[in-house]
Amino acid sequence: MSEWLERELSRHLASTRAPEGLWDRLQRPLEPRRPAAPAWVRWPIAALLTLAASAGMLWLAGKPQGPELYPAVPSVRASEPPALPAADWPLHCTLPARSSAFQLAAFPVRKPPGYVLAAVSPQPDTAGCHQCHSPVLN
Amino acid sequence: MPFVQSELGMVLEGTERELVAACQAGDRDAFRALFELHKDRVYSIALRFTGEPADAMDIAQDSFLKLFSGIRQFRGHSSLETFIYRLVVNSCLDRKRKDRRLLPLVDEWAATLRDRGASPCEELLRSERRAHVQTAIAKLAPGLRMVIVLRYTEGLAYDRIAEVLGCSPGTVASRLNRAHKTLERRLAPWAREQGGHYV
Numbered sequence: 119m120s121e122w123l124e125r126e127l128s129r130h131l132a133s134t135r136a137p138e139g140l141w142d143r144l145q146r147p148l149e150p151r152r153p154a155a156p157a158w159v160r161w162p163i164a165a166l167l168t169l170a171a172s173a174g175m176l177w178l179a180g181k182p183q184g185p186e187l188y189p190a191v192p193s194v195r196a197s198e199p200p201a202l203p204a205a206d207w208p209l210h211c212t213l214p215a216r217s218s219a220f221q222l223a224a225f226p227v228r229k230p231p232g233y234v235l236a237a238v239s240p241q242p243d244t245a246g247c248h249q250c251h252s253p254v255l256n
Numbered sequence: 257m258p259f260v261q262s263e264l265g266m267v268l269e270g271t272e273r274e275l276v277a278a279c280q281a282g283d284r285d286a287f288r289a290l291f292e293l294h295k296d297r298v299y300s301i302a303l304r305f306t307g308e309p310a311d312a313m314d315i316a317q318d319s320f321l322k323l324f325s326g327i328r329q330f331r332g333h334s335s336l337e338t339f340i341y342r343l344v345v346n347s348c349l350d351r352k353r354k355d356r357r358l359l360p361l362v363d364e365w366a367a368t369l370r371d372r373g374a375s376p377c378e379e380l381l382r383s384e385r386r387a388h389v390q391t392a393i394a395k396l397a398p399g400l401r402m403v404i405v406l407r408y409t410e411g412l413a414y415d416r417i418a419e420v421l422g423c424s425p426g427t428v429a430s431r432l433n434r435a436h437k438t439l440e441r442r443l444a445p446w447a448r449e450q451g452g453h454y455v
């Protein structure tokens with residue numbers, strides 16, 4: 119087996135301390151299971167949930183496209199930044215041409231409403247990182 | 257005899273046999289002492305096997321409840337340590353495998369960026385490495401993963417792992433070999449790509 123694998127396994131699988139709350143959890147009496155609801159209660163609830171889920175799917179399908187294209191925390195993981203013209207990226211720095219661990223994420227912002235794009239990638243020649251972010255985008 | 261504990265949770269008095277006898281007699285302090293002696297071991301195995309702290313807490317709780325309720329049946333045919341290892345191993349293997357999080361790296365990175373005290377760059381690289389290794393381990397079959405965890409988390413020898421799992425040392429060696437080869441195959445491209453950028 120490789121030396122690096124032995125080293126990585128020893129490091130990442132090392133023994134750890136149990137959280138303080140474990141004994142308290144053992145002291146808590148187990149909550150008794152509630153008896154299952156009778157069928158005449160379950161069916162109307164299931165029907166209501168199905169209706170709500172259908173309505174939600176219809177609402178999502180009819181929602182206008184736009185910033186919603188970005189999920190809450192999208193990620194691009196690639197050996198190179200996405201092949202888009204630099205001008206199309208509203209970031210405050212130039213991304214490196216090649217990086218071993220490029221990550222991009224969007225963070226939702228409440229005030230003003232919008233999101234911020236952020237990118238981090240290690241610099242190949244130094245121990246540092248490129249870090250940059252965009253202004254709040256709508 | 258009371259089982260006195262220091263602030264660090266170390267048992268200061270009582271041998272294993274006395275501790276077990278006191279637990280079998282229903283001594284509450286003895287249960288606490290037994291817990292303090294083995295809590296890190298039980299939690300570590302559960303955490304390294306599942307990769308999820310919440311799941312590890314559930315497994316640890318389940319294992320200790322089984323230990324406390326089953327201690328009267330413990331006859332000392334194996335060591336208490338082996339008995340506890342078997343409990344936690346069975347709890348881990350019995351647990352239904354839950355869906356892994358889709359984007360663990362992004363979650364970790366986002367948490368790091370939110371934490372003003374951490375250096376995003378160092379944490380990114382560190383979490384990247386951790387996540388790569390953990391993902392590779394999580395993809396191993398449960399039987400192979402457990403052998404790896406017992407070997408690297410607990411540092412058990414082959415014959416000890418065999419005793420816990422109820423198989424031969426040869427089977428343990430074979431499983432370890434398969435697990436190593438699989439991990440090497442999955443992690444080698446990433447390790448080459450990282451070339452010298454370890455933090």
